[in-house]
Amino acid sequence: MADVEVVEVQTQKFTNNKEIIAYLAEKFPLCFSTEGEAKPLKVGIFQDLSEALEGDERVSKTQLRQVLRQYTSNWRYLHGCREGAQRVDLQGNACGVLEKEHAEHAAEQLQTAKAKLAEKRAAEKAANAKPHKKGRNKISTSGQEAQSRKTNTHLKRKPKLDLTSVDMEKLSVNDVVKVKAGDRTQHATVLEVYKDSARVQLNNGLVISVNADRLFNNN
Known part of the structure; x- marks a missing residue:
């Protein structure tokens, strides 16, 4: 078997x-x-x-x-x-x-449990909000610092112009002048003189016509 x-x-x-x-x-x-x-x-x-x-x-x-x-x-x-x-x-x-006393005890337990949960959620919300706020301030501060550096750099790079306008009646051919282009100035030699403008040659060889308000003495 x-x-x-x-x-x-x-x-x-x-x-x-x-x-x-x-x-x-x-x-x-x-x-x-x-x-x-x-x-x-x-x-x-x-x-x-x-x-x-x-x-x-x-x-x-x-x-x-x-x-x-x-x-x-x-x-x-x-x-x-x-x-x-x-x-x-x-x-x-x-x-x-x-019985009534058992029902009241259950109601107290329920109220206590809900209060604890609400307190826990409030604490979690506060804990999560603090880093976020701190990070946001940090970003904001960094942004302000970057903007400040940018502004300072811009101010430092901006040339200080101390220019005197030329007297067109006294301007002559071959005079050396300064020509203003935006915030920059370049040296140039006068080729021709007109009533309210002049034809000049820049140091880089470029020949242009310039209005009187952009011509300054070379001093």
Whole structure:
């Protein structure tokens, strides 16, 4: 007779509370939920869960305690804990009415949780705003410094003009004058003289006609 090989299937345990809550909602859908407003749970629900899941190797009692603590402090659950609301057991059966003091305690927990979240978000917003503001000032300052350097450079490079206009009546051929072109001046030799202008040759050999207001003495 051939030997029969026995294959042992190892059950994989749940690794986080989210998986366990999803499992409980699947196994006890009239009691637990993963969406919408949660129903208030029966007082002593932990004992019922321990007995119902006894032998289930995927979840331990320690995990169940942690999951119930997280589930009952969730905003969905606290919203559902109103005075007069029906508590339910694992099968969804009504198991007593939520008392006023329990409803008030749930409301306080919800208010505290919302306040902590608002405080946390405000702190994160402030922390994110500071570097941004600092960086913006840095960029602005750098821009101002660059503009200042540019302006200073421009001022330094701008030539200082100390020019005296020529007297056209005294201007003669072969006189050396200065010709103004924008902010620059060039030396030139007079070739011809007219009433309000002159024909000159620049040092680079270029011959041009220049109005009197652009001609200055070479001194």
